[in-house]
Amino acid sequence: MKKTPSLVDVARRCKVNISTVSRTIHQTGKISLDTQERIRKVMREIGYKPNRVARRLRTRVGSSGLLGLIIPNIQNPFFSDLARGVEDVAYKNNFAVLLSNYDEDPQKELFYLDVMQAESVDGIILPPIHEDDPAVLQVVQNGTPVVCVDRSLRGDTLDKVEVDNHRGAFEAVEHLIQRGHSRIGVISGPTNLSTGRERLKGYKDAHARRGVPLHPELIRFGDYKEESGRKLADELLSLPAAPTALFVCNGLMTIGALETIYARGLRIPRQIALIGFDEFPLSAVLVKLWVLYSRRGELTRPQIFVRQLESNQTSIPIQNLNRD
Amino acid sequence: MKKTPSLVDVARRCKVNISTVSRTIHQTGKISLDTQERIRKVMREIGYKPNRVARRLRTRVGSSGLLGLIIPNIQNPFFSDLARGVEDVAYKNNFAVLLSNYDEDPQKELFYLDVMQAESVDGIILPPIHEDDPAVLQVVQNGTPVVCVDRSLRGDTLDKVEVDNHRGAFEAVEHLIQRGHSRIGVISGPTNLSTGRERLKGYKDAHARRGVPLHPELIRFGDYKEESGRKLADELLSLPAAPTALFVCNGLMTIGALETIYARGLRIPRQIALIGFDEFPLSAVLVKLWVLYSRRGELTRPQIFVRQLESNQTSIPIQNLNRD
């Protein structure tokens, strides 16, 4: 197992200095085309590959070509879509992505925040685990740019990319109310998350706007994972005065709720109306199918509320570009 | 923006040599407990975090705590599950994972193979894009251990973790034949993939075993993505002598096929029977629902064939541990 060729190996063979080689690689400085040719040829011959680690060690700040992406739950299709998107544009810009999955676990989030810094990534993209995350601010303080996506920190200190969670939830719940529902169960996300808080607020505000009283027992809190959707839907549907509609605050919990609804043999929307935040694979087919299965031509048909997150969407606020 | 504290910062404050600090960190060599205490205290105070980049640059081979994972398509639930699993055990062993997504694109796979080496990861896990991938062997030659998972290289040169694709497909198709189907359409994966080839072989062998003739026009080749499932299912179902059953060779293409079936208003299994390789979220609910929707108590109900990939599964062959 021979050592990987390095700059000196190339330099030796070309009888030039290593900096000349470095310069030809990065197109910096003036090197005669003659030597450039020679160098490139040798590099190809001996299969030289620049060592990214050494490069990153040397260049303190800026483009070392590595981006950190820290994700709450890679099994959530929303986030794997996000990961794919980030990776796509990173690749197009010749960046690599150091991706990790903190699984909604604060400790793991911390661990990866450390790793990213220790790897001197050029910047970190993450949906923080809660709105008051001092660790994230600390990272920025230490000099690593951070952009929050989907979830954000309280205050406008950091760049962020997010959707209008309040409005989405508001419109969904208002729609249910307009369809005649007055007992709408909600399976909320954690309220120390910006998305959780905003969506729940949308739910409440829609009630207020339409003069529908809130029923505290219809408000349940999950953790954005499938299992809590299953469990909380079950609790809600077991209530003496069960809700006639459900508003579920993310895609994974919606899947869980659907499983419960299916297990109970309920028809959508005849016996229970449903709106879930987020789209997920097959959601449209699944729900339409369910409606067919229920065989009733009601107007109150279930909908999947699509949360879009595209770069060309103008409604996404991007604020306070925090480059050092 | 002050510089991140380094070993020398710690050493200075403790009035010891940097190697002493290094030794206390790694519990190597004999350091008096007194100084150890002092050093640890200072490290905590100034918030010292070891620089993983420098560490990796110094230690040629072995445990620098970084694992490379190169995945064909992160949006495929099968692979995001895989990513999650890898990440889980990596985390438990204090490893970070450099994850990338080559999107079934040979060029991207190459790019990431290079990146992994250039980042001097301790080892690479990947489902190679095809069975004869010289680049992968080259990487091993260069000294980076590689383990293939799900897909593998031809020959038994590398460690691999995979399921019995042939048997899975064989049993699925045999089941359909036993239910009376003789025109079974197959949406195969690429045959330069081990999984694609093996599953297709299972399909053919089941026919041979049961004495059912093969119909070449019923064999179509997709790329393991949703869209090709949609398209090829459409082609198959448009045939003058359309198949009465469909065997789809992975989860994503099964989703695509389901969309086509849905669009055509076909009932499962009455009008079309379906077996797909892989499980995916809600697959069970979805298909059961479909059967209900079709309202016929046939025995030939569709199934989702579950491809399991768990560490405790004894049927997974692990061969030729290739640590240099």
Place this chain on the structure above:
DNA sequence: ATGAAAGCGCTAACAG
């Protein structure tokens, strides 16, 4: 039990 010093491979002044 600790210090000194040599690099890992590369970039970035600073000289010519």
Place this chain on the structure above:
DNA sequence: CTGTTAGCGCTTTCAT
């Protein structure tokens, strides 16, 4: 146009 040189932060002999 090209060479010299000083590190980046860390591990690891080799001394003491």
